Amino acid sequence: MGYSSRNIACSATKAGYNVYAIDAFCDVDLKENTVACQSLLTNEDIDIKDIDKRTILDLVDNFDVYPDAIVLGSGFEEMDLGDQSCKILNNDPVTMKQVSDKSSLAKELESLEIPHPLSGNVEEADEIGYPLMVKPKSAGGGRLNRIVHNEDELNTILEEITKLDPTLTSVDIMVQEFLSGFPASVSLIADGTCAVPIAANEQLIGVPWLSGLPFAYCGNITPYRTPYTPQMYDISEKIASEFGLIGSNGVDFLLTDAGPVVIEVNARLQGSLDTVEMATGLNLFDLHVQSFDGILPEETPDICQYAIRAVLYADKAVNVDEAFYGSIRAESIADIPAPGYSALPNDPITSILATGATREDVMDKALDINYRIRNLP
Known part of the structure; x- marks a missing residue:
């Protein structure tokens, strides 16, 4: 469950699980890759920030199948479901609160002598x-x-x-x-004591052809090849060990002239899941589940190819009618909006996916798809 859980649910389905999802969007590809899914926004008067634990548990009950495990995604990672009888495959709420609050995280990183703004x-x-x-x-x-x-x-x-x-x-x-630099992240799998970096990712932040918001998350490119990669891996492993992180976690960096600076820690499955899986051939959900049994990858995997996920935001009001839907289904996309979806300016529309031999390859493919979608009537 999460504000946007499509990438987690699809990865879990590929890993062989029967997946039920709770999500704000219930996009077409989420429905196609789950046994059932339900919207967090059961009516137009509900704000996602007002959704409490009781509401979530009522939605779980609506499936009429009690889960073996619950995985909390973005927006719900701090929810305490420890009183449920099923497994909760996330970092514990105390750890989540510790790393999610950027203000307290800064103090912790300072004590660890890890560069941070x-x-x-x-x-x-x-x-x-x-x-x-x-x-x-x-x-x-x-x-x-x-x-x-x-x-x-x-x-x-x-x-x-x-x-x-x-x-x-x-x-x-x-x-x-405020620091200048290039945004990046490291995806890693941890078992509460040790961690194995999976990939370094370029972060697409405030990309003008994707979003009008200067610091909006617009996706990732994997891998990010930089001389700073070994240093980012070392810092990420240290953070995972010090905080006792478990499962799939991410550390966001800014690569400055002085070296990598930690911006935040995402102690949950991340938005880079798509590109990491496409670039490495691994299934991150499977690795996430195994880590709770103390099983980690033996080493950082090889990169098979470059991959991009580019989140396309509306630059004007967009109504997804049958014609628009039919056109975008022909494209290489994820987070596919269903007919009837309406997006206001700066709302997400879809995610463009592409793979290739180089960064230039995947960027060119994404730009072409973006152009075609932006020019649909």
Whole structure:
């Protein structure tokens, strides 16, 4: 279950499991790859942030099949389901809270002497120094991240963010030293003590041809070949060991002139799952399940090919009618919207998938698909 669980559910189905999914979108390919799926948004008046544990358990009961295991994806990874009799294949809620709160994570990383941007509460802005990145302390996908250069801009952005997400207050928002660099991530499998890096990924953040939001998560390219890869692997393994992470986890980096700097830890199956699987030929869900029995890959796998997942956001209001749906089904995509889906500007429409021998290959393929979808009537 998760805000968007398609990639996890499809991986689990490929691994041979009978999969039931709870998801905000219930895209066509999620329905096609599960025994059954249900929408988190049972009516238009429900906000996903208001969905509580009882609502989730009621949805699970609706399947009329009690699960052997539950896997929590994005948006629900901190939910405590420890009182359920089935297995919960996630990091425990205490660990999740520890790593998901970017403000407390910064303090932990500082104690471990792991490079991380100076971070603090809004009141510490002057002490950290401008320019600053302003962001929610937990989650967000980069959609609410903003850069500010002075106190007036900070106050304006705080007001803007709390209007965009009324559930947030200034206490839920942090400021962070703004650094320049290239966004990257490491995907790894851990057993609570040790970890094995699976791949380094290029992160697509705020890509103009995919999204109008400057820091929105727009997907990944795997592999990311950089001299910093061994250092990123070492840091990721240290973080996994220190926090006792288990299962599939990800560490986000910014590759600066001074080297890799840790931005955040995603202690759950990540959005890079598609590209990692396509690039390595592995099944990450299967590896995730095995890690809870203490079984890890023997070594970091070889890369078979390059792979891209490019999340395409609407640049205008888009209504998916039968003609639009028929056209996009001919493309290499995932997260396939069903006829009747409506996207406002900056809402996700679909994910473009491509593989190739080089980064240029996959980028060219993604650009071509993007052009065709953007120009549909």
